[in-house]
Amino acid sequence: MPLDKADVEKIAHLARLAVSEEALEGVAGDLSNILDLVEQMGAADTSGVEPMAHPLHMAQRLRPDAVTETDLRDRFQSIAPQTEDGLYLVPRVVE
Amino acid sequence: MQWETVIGLEIHTQLATKSKIFSGASTEFGKAPNTQACAVDLGLPGVLPVLNREAVAMAVKFGTAIQAALGRRSVFARKNYFYPDLPKGYQISQYELPIVGLGQVEIVLDDGTVKTIGVTRAHLEEDAGKSLHEDYHGMTGIDLNRAGTPLLEIVSEPDMRSAKDAVAYAKKIHQIVRYLGISDGNMQEGSFRMDANISVRPQGQEKFGTRAELKNLNSFRFLEKAIHFEVERQIDRIESGGEVVQETRLYDAHKDETRSMRTKEEANDYRYFPDPDLLPVEIDDAFIADATADMPELPDAKRHRFVEQYGLSELDAAQLTASRALAGYFETAADKAGEPKLAANWVTGDLAGALNKDGLEITESPISADQLGGLILRIKDNTISGKIAKQVFEAIWNGEGDADQVIEAKGLKQITDTGAIEKIVDEVIADNPEQVENYRNAEEKKKGKMLGFFVGQIMKASKGKANPQQVNELLKQKLG
Numbered sequence: 001m002p003l004d005k006a007d008v009e010k011i012a013h014l015a016r017l018a019v020s021e022e023a024l025e026g027v028a029g030d031l032s033n034i035l036d037l038v039e040q041m042g043a044a045d046t047s048g049v050e051p052m053a054h055p056l057h058m059a060q061r062l063r064p065d066a067v068t069e070t071d072l073r074d075r076f077q078s079i080a081p082q083t084e085d086g087l088y089l090v091p092r093v094v095e
Numbered sequence: 096m097q098w099e100t101v102i103g104l105e106i107h108t109q110l111a112t113k114s115k116i117f118s119g120a121s122t123e124f125g126k127a128p129n130t131q132a133c134a135v136d137l138g139l140p141g142v143l144p145v146l147n148r149e150a151v152a153m154a155v156k157f158g159t160a161i162q163a164a165l166g167r168r169s170v171f172a173r174k175n176y177f178y179p180d181l182p183k184g185y186q187i188s189q190y191e192l193p194i195v196g197l198g199q200v201e202i203v204l205d206d207g208t209v210k211t212i213g214v215t216r217a218h219l220e221e222d223a224g225k226s227l228h229e230d231y232h233g234m235t236g237i238d239l240n241r242a243g244t245p246l247l248e249i250v251s252e253p254d255m256r257s258a259k260d261a262v263a264y265a266k267k268i269h270q271i272v273r274y275l276g277i278s279d280g281n282m283q284e285g286s287f288r289m290d291a292n293i294s295v296r297p298q299g300q301e302k303f304g305t306r307a308e309l310k311n312l313n314s315f316r317f318l319e320k321a322i323h324f325e326v327e328r329q330i331d332r333i334e335s336g337g338e339v340v341q342e343t344r345l346y347d348a349h350k351d352e353t354r355s356m357r358t359k360e361e362a363n364d365y366r367y368f369p370d371p372d373l374l375p376v377e378i379d380d381a382f383i384a385d386a387t388a389d390m391p392e393l394p395d396a397k398r399h400r401f402v403e404q405y406g407l408s409e410l411d412a413a414q415l416t417a418s419r420a421l422a423g424y425f426e427t428a429a430d431k432a433g434e435p436k437l438a439a440n441w442v443t444g445d446l447a448g449a450l451n452k453d454g455l456e457i458t459e460s461p462i463s464a465d466q467l468g469g470l471i472l473r474i475k476d477n478t479i480s481g482k483i484a485k486q487v488f489e490a491i492w493n494g495e496g497d498a499d500q501v502i503e504a505k506g507l508k509q510i511t512d513t514g515a516i517e518k519i520v521d522e523v524i525a526d527n528p529e530q531v532e533n534y535r536n537a538e539e540k541k542k543g544k545m546l547g548f549f550v551g552q553i554m555k556a557s558k559g560k561a562n563p564q565q566v567n568e569l570l571k572q573k574l575g
Contacts, residue, residue: 069119
């Protein structure tokens with residue numbers, strides 16, 4: 001399944017990755033090769049095989065509804081680039 | 096051309112758990128920013144989400160209430176997008192295998208007809224944080240206390256054909272989640288948020304028109320107004336030769352209009368995939384039995400019972416079952432007084448009016464159900480008239496004690512002693528010779544109306560305490 005430059009641009013944007021114009025061609029080739037590799041699995045006969053959501057044959061464990069966490073804001077915010085009034089500050093997002 | 100409106104709703108309702116859906120942080124509203132956002136909610140490296148049992152049980156309750164097929168095996172998926180209030184870069188949601196499958200609810204329209212609205216699915220997911228766009232030196236402030244709060248997203252079929260349908264459906268879902276106690280439904284605090292998918296098509300056409308999605312409507316009134324505006328906009332557009340574009344729009348309550356959100360096309364490319372941090376959720380019969388063991392009587396069942404048991408009208412019954420608290424209040428008052436219809440009138444009339452005036456909920460009523468029942472009891476046994484009762488009601492409302500205390504303290508007991516009433520009647524007749532003359536000379540059919548003057552004077556003289564039936568009888572006797 002070959003990807004072209006436009007596909008790579010779109011995927012890069014969705015992942016918020018900066019891929020330079022010169023690199024696009026190469027990345028498209030690399031990604032296409034990976035997809036080709038995965039594509040080989042299409043040869044396996046999967047009729048009658050249920051789609052898998054997780055490799056472990058177990059069900060999700062549930063925890064009781066209880067508050068167990070304490071307020072560690074100061075410690076979390078000590079590694080944040082910028083905070084004010086207890087808020088994390090980020091570059092302005094305009095809707 | 097005749098146009099038909101087609102509406103589907105997506106409702107996000109916050110589940111009333113103590114802790115978050117995947118972490119042990121508190122969900123309490125209104126706390127200082129980020130004091131309830133733990134490492135899991137912040138998406139720090141190395142953390143693992145663990146699912147809250149109660150959130151699953153609440154979803155099962157809802158599914159059971161709308162007679163839905165429950166997803167015995169449901170799968171959490173990652174919905175990928177970037178926004179600063181979503182620390183992980185994805186929201187944990189459910190996609191292909193939701194916990195609640197196809198169900199249905201009934202809505203009662205104004206003309207009394209019942210309409211069934213399909214519920215496509217309901218799935219569990221986590222809420223995002225909040226962005227504060229006020230001035231932080233040109234930056235945006237992020238509060239992640241809400242991040243990870245459990246939501247049940249309830250998706251309807253496109254079964255609604257008018258704004259009224261949509262409001263009735265939304266109110267029904269709101270009523271159900273509150274009855275079940277799985278959400279406080281508090282709209283001001285964002286516990287119940289609605290998105291509406293709206294399209295129009297020529298009457299009779301099978302194919303749906305192109306839809307627009309209205310986001311984040313947080314009141315029933317806005318839902319109704321936003322739909323009205325949007326339907327007009329789409330029809331105008333088509334009739335003037337344009338087309339409706341599939342897009343997300345925001346409703347501006349101040350301007351009463353919807354406008355396009357400048358979202359890029361790829362914003363809708365969420366690239367869902369099963370979350371490898373979470374195993375499939377399996378629920379068995381025992382879990383369902385346990386979750387639904389304490390299900391309360393649901394709104395429709397209660398409404399039917401009120402009609403049967405208390406002889407109320409459908410309208411009164413529907414009004415009184417709007418919430419469990421209100422229904423409970425009514426039942427307590429009605430049982431105490433032994434007068435369900437009178438109790439219904441007081442609860443939906445004077446009480447509702449007074450609560451509304453002061454912006455109070457039924458749970459905050461200064462008059463308890465027991466006190467209202469006591470007041471109605473005194474109307475029933477003729478201790479006071481209906482008119483005086485309003486005065487007593489006001490006194491109880493103002494904290495002057497219960498009905499008997501107020502009646503005693505203010506001397507409001509109805510005068511039923513014929514002698515005492517007769518005395519007042521005689522005085523009024525003696526004081527108004529001219530009116531008496533007019534009355535006696537009047538045509539028979541006009542007399543009824545003219546009698547009102549005398550009744551009014553007598554009630555005034557007795558400070559409203561004379562028994563109205565006795566006054567009427569005595570007057571007719573004496574005026575001839």
